[in-house]
Amino acid sequence: MSLIQSSKNNYIKDLRKLARKKERLAQQRYLIEGIHLVKEVLKSNAKVQAVLATEAFEQSAWLDGVAVQWISGEVAKTLGETITTQGIFAVIELPELERPATLNGAWLLLDQIQDPGNIGTMVRTADAAGFNGVVLGQDSADLYSPKVVRSMQGSQFHITIYESDLLTWFADFKAAGIPVYGSELNEGAADFRTIKSQNDFALVMGNEGNGMQASLLEMTTKNLYIPIKGQAESLNVAVAAGILMFQLSATN
Amino acid sequence: MSLIQSSKNNYIKDLRKLARKKERLAQQRYLIEGIHLVKEVLKSNAKVQAVLATEAFEQSAWLDGVAVQWISGEVAKTLGETITTQGIFAVIELPELERPATLNGAWLLLDQIQDPGNIGTMVRTADAAGFNGVVLGQDSADLYSPKVVRSMQGSQFHITIYESDLLTWFADFKAAGIPVYGSELNEGAADFRTIKSQNDFALVMGNEGNGMQASLLEMTTKNLYIPIKGQAESLNVAVAAGILMFQLSATN
Structure with a gap:
């Protein structure tokens, strides 16, 4: 050529x-x-x-x-x-995606995540943790921006990533009897270590500054909290997502 | 003024x-x-x-x-x-630090980490996980560069951070009878989930591309591995550090 x-x-x-x-x-x-x-x-x-x-x-x-x-x-x-x-x-x-035939397996849902590096790192971690797919809600940074693409390190070629309305997915998981775990910086939520590992579930991570939208937190099966022992106010969202994904997903 | x-x-x-x-x-x-x-x-x-x-x-x-x-x-x-x-x-x-009087508690040791954002995020996570301190080995990115400082989010004011030769620290942990856990991308290493949470230990994370130096891997108490289930080749080092820190550190 x-x-x-x-x-x-x-x-x-x-x-x-x-x-x-x-x-x-x-x-x-x-x-x-x-x-x-x-x-x-x-x-x-x-x-x-x-x-x-x-x-x-x-x-x-x-x-x-x-x-x-x-x-x-x-x-x-x-x-x-x-x-x-x-x-x-x-x-x-750009891939043309149809809704999956089944919601089995583990899913990561991202609610208004703004930082491209965080989105990419979470997709990469979901891939490493054996998740089925990732759903980016509205008002997230764009999946195919150069920075997101760089930090995904090719994981978009291994797992399916949807850009979609999270509410629809919540309803579908509920209809399928699959638990949806929210995450929040709230000591009143469930300590993540009390949740057993499992095969079929969805985990939702929220915006870096504001966390998950309140309307979504109300619609989950349960909301999880990672206890902070030191003086840091919070964890980086991609680190928190990694801790939760490896805790929740079945080890076999 | x-x-x-x-x-x-x-x-x-x-x-x-x-x-x-x-x-x-x-x-x-x-x-x-x-x-x-x-x-x-x-x-x-x-x-x-x-x-x-x-x-x-x-x-x-x-x-x-x-x-x-x-x-x-x-x-x-x-x-x-x-x-x-x-x-x-x-x-x-710049703080003037003396070696700690005791090595009790949890410590994070960083071996040749290059990305400032990774260093900062790991310091912040160590703070959140209730670690005592962090030791940056030689050939790491500089602790007080603007990018590291931004991603630490103030955790350098909560926990002590040393810049030092890791070999000396290894020797001190050994003398104190405190286990040092290395981390590596090697299925022959111990699955991290087999290690019980504990109060006193050191965890070592290695360079983004090359992992820990071979000479250090040989001197640890045990080396840990996070099983990768999907097709991703590895985890981001700050995510891996978060998973290991929250697995290893005692929950009370």
């Missing part, structure tokens, strides 16, 4: 626009960057529209059989998030 | 230099920013050299009795990490 040498190339200009949510929705695709993520997506079922790489990757055996669009180092710099870009990218179609 | 209106004021220029480690060591002080952190330090035993604030804080009752150096909004912008600074700062002396 030919080499794109100009950062003013229209295709490259379109890809650069994918840093913005509006453009990701309009173009129905997003960009990933770096060797690790490109390898992950090539192993996955995600729809890869293109792989772009600099000539530094011409001898990379792991790209054998992949139709690579070659780009110059200068073009790579304009696409990359940092000047020290590795020089390899892939363009991925 | 008079108002500093020029960002070229020599004192302000010295404070701006504190973003660099070399200058923090030379001046033996560091800068904190924001209402939350300034409130935390005023409640603590830390040595506060100065509080600087814009006129927006003139009516703040919580600053009654505090000798505030007033600064203009323009000066605040040059001191702040972001343009949207809250306009309040404090200058803190």
Whole structure:
């Protein structure tokens, strides 16, 4: 394939626009960057529209059989998030998701989480903990922003992530007889260590500053609390999510 | 006190230099920013050299009795990490620490952690989990860099943090008969859930990419592993630290 040498190339200009949510929705695709993520997506079922790489990757055996669009180092710099870009990218179609046929397994629900790094880290942890999927409620930071994508480290290719109204999911879990555990910074809630590990459940984590919405806290099966022993006012939400996910999910 | 209106004021220029480690060591002080952190330090035993604030804080009752150096909004912008600074700062002396008289309680040891946000989050989690202190080994990111300070959220005023050679601490724990638990991404290590909670122990977390140094792994009492159930290759180190700290530390 030919080499794109100009950062003013229209295709490259379109890809650069994918840093913005509006453009990701309009173009129905997003960009990933770096060797690790490109390898992950090539192993996955995600729809890869293109792989772009600099000539530094011409001898990379792991790209054998992949139709690579070659780009110059200068073009790579304009696409990359940092000047020290590795020089390899892939363009991925936004997935079209149908509601799951069953709600079995473990689910992580995110209520108005704002920090992209927190969202990405929680998706990665849910993957590591063997969760079935993640549901991002409305008013969360966007799932396919460059920062979220970087901190997910490819876990979006392993587990399913929905962007949806949490209330609908609450109702579906209730109808299926599956417990929904809220989390709150409230000593009146249940100590998380009193909950036995289990196979089928949903865990809800709330906004960094304000926690879960009160209206959602009222609709859970039970709300959990991680006792704070020191003087810190709270835990980072991604750390709290990790502690709860590994406590709640069955160990086998 | 008079108002500093020029960002070229020599004192302000010295404070701006504190973003660099070399200058923090030379001046033996560091800068904190924001209402939350300034409130935390005023409640603590830390040595506060100065509080600087814009006129927006003139009516703040919580600053009654505090000798505030007033600064203009323009000066605040040059001191702040972001343009949207809250306009309040404090200058803190680097603490002079003596080795603790006893190693009782729980300790977190960090081996070559590179990401400032990870260090800060782990210090905050150690505080929340009721740990006695944290020891940063050599080749870690600097404890008083602006990013670490921001993510510690004031926990450095609640628990003691040492920057030291980990080998010396290992020897001291061993001499005191206190177990040191390493952590590694190795299914041959002990499943962390098999370790009972306890009062006196040290937990070691390793570098984001490479884990703990092999030489340290050999010197621990036992090395722990968090079983990964999904396809994620690993957990974020701060999440893993949170899971281990809350598993290991006694619940009472």
